[in-house]
Amino acid sequence: xxxxxxxxxxxxxxxxxxxxxxxxxxxxxxxxxxxxxxxxxxxxxxxxxxxxxxxxxxxxxxxxxxxxxxxxxxxxxxxxxxxxxxxxxxxxxxxxxxxxxxxxxxxxxxxxxxxxxxxxxxxxxxxxxxxxxxxxxxxxxxxxxxxxxxxxxxxxxxxxxxxxxxxxxxxxxxxxxxxxxxxxxxxxxxxxxxxxxxxxxxxxxxxxxxxxxxxxxxxxxxxxxxxxxxxxxxxxxxxxxxxxxxxxxxxxxxxxxxxxxxxxxxxxxxxxxxxxxxxxxxxxxxxxxxxxxxxx
Numbered sequence: 001x002x003x004x005x006x007x008x009x010x011x012x013x014x015x016x017x018x019x020x021x022x023x024x025x026x027x028x029x030x031x032x033x034x035x036x037x038x039x040x041x042x043x044x045x046x047x048x049x050x051x052x053x054x055x056x057x058x059x060x061x062x063x064x065x066x067x068x069x070x071x072x073x074x075x076x077x078x079x080x081x082x083x084x085x086x087x088x089x090x091x092x093x094x095x096x097x098x099x100x101x102x103x104x105x106x107x108x109x110x111x112x113x114x115x116x117x118x119x120x121x122x123x124x125x126x127x128x129x130x131x132x133x134x135x136x137x138x139x140x141x142x143x144x145x146x147x148x149x150x151x152x153x154x155x156x157x158x159x160x161x162x163x164x165x166x167x168x169x170x171x172x173x174x175x176x177x178x179x180x181x182x183x184x185x186x187x188x189x190x191x192x193x194x195x196x197x198x199x200x201x202x203x204x205x206x207x208x209x210x211x212x213x214x215x216x217x218x219x220x221x222x223x224x225x226x227x228x229x230x231x232x233x234x235x236x237x238x239x240x241x242x243x244x245x246x247x248x249x250x251x252x253x254x255x256x257x258x259x260x261x262x263x264x265x266x267x268x269x270x271x272x273x274x275x276x277x278x279x280x281x282x283x284x285x286x287x288x289x290x291x292x293x294x295x296x
Contacts, residue, residue, distance in 0.1 A: 095123060095215075095251060099278040106211060106247045106280070107131055116209040116237075118230045119216025120149055120158045127213070128156055135207075139200065141217040141225060159201055163217050163225035170257045173228045177265060182232070183294040185239045185286045195232040195265075208241040215251040219258065227252075231261040238283035239294075245284045247272075253279050269296035 100123075107115070107127075112134030117127055120140035128136040138158040140146050146158050165173065173195060176182065182193035189198050189205055212234045218224040231250060238246035250262040254277050263271075266281040273280045286292045 094121075095278065096276050099251070099276045100126075102273055102275045102278055102280050103127075103211070103213065103247075103249055104130055110210050110247070113210035114207050115211045115213070116204070116207075116234075117213045117215065118227070118234070119213075120146060120156070121215070123215075124149070124156055124158075125153055131211075134210075137204070139204070139216070159204070161197070162199060163197075163229060165225055165229055166222065167219055167224050167226035167257060168222040170226060170228055170261075174260060174264060177232060177261075185236065185294075187240060188233050188236050191236065193232070193236075195229050196236060197229050197233040205237075208244075209237060209246055210244075211247045211249070212237065213249045213251070214258075214262075215249075219252065219255060226257050228257055228261050231258070232265045235265045235267075235281075235283060239286040241285045241287065243285050243288040245282050248281045248283055250279045250281075252277050267295035 107113075107130045111131045113131060115127065115131045115134060115136040117124065117136065117138045120138040124136075124138055136157065138156060139161045140158055141161060141163060143160050146160055149156065149158070177193070177195050179193070181191070182195060184191070184193070187205055188196040189202075191198075214227055214230050214234050217227060217230065219226045227250075234248050238248055248266055250258055250266065252258045253262060253274065262279055262281070266279075266283065270281045270283050271279060272282050284292070
């Protein structure tokens with residue numbers, strides 16, 4: 001998300017810029033190649049083309065990778081915009097290539113899907129591009145920042161949210177989360193747990209999210225809101241879906257709050273991978289199978 005902490009060196013910034021562009025390009029290339037390999041163009045298609053076919057001289061096709069149509073399909077706007085954006089800016093995501101690749105692999109399998117991101121930042125256009133055809137929504141604490149991003153990237157869907165906690169309250173909130181009312185699975189809007197966030201637009205609660213990324217709110221100083229509530233609520237949303245599972249990612253797990261709260265409320269038993277400062281949890285529906293413990 002936004003750069004709140006120590007700045008990257010110019011070398012690392014440029015490296016991440018190049019890597020992000022390469023990831024997007026490879027994703028597009030794989031998608032196109034896969035389409036071609038699975039559906040080769042037939043001779044009957046060629047004979048039905050609006051252009052006459054001369055058997056003695058092969059007719060070149062504009063788009064041999066796109067079967068059953070004589071016209072090219074353009075690069076999806078979300079991917080095109082992301083490629084152009086990251087190729088023309090020195091401001092890049094804070095996540096490393098290895099960290100981004102963890103989420104990108106999941107998106108490759110699940111996209112198009114519903115993707116909820118806590119935080120609006122320099123990586124937002126990339127996430128929306130990788131989830132082409134799906135719905136990617138960003139929740140951001142800073143109204144002025146939302147307006148600034150909207151002017152540059154109006155296609156992104158974002159909502160302003162407020163947090164009332166502070167990082168220095170984390171220890172007390174962790175104890176709160178151990179109470180029985182915080183182990184009850186249900187809609188966060190009606191939860192009796194003080195950690196549940198209840199101020200989102202209603203549709204945020206109504207959608208079953210396939211992926212949730214917690215990379216906000218600000219959490220690097222004592223007076224910042226911290227990610228205690230965001231991590232807990234992400235886990236509650238995942239458990240409350242009717243069926244299936246939700247992949248939840250938490251960034252900056254080198255910090256105490258992200259470390260302790262992700263392990264407590266997303267659960268070590270659901271941890272699938274940690275790469276750098278990013279943890280990936282896969283949380284199954286608890287409504288689909290009654291009697292599941294909060295943590296396995």
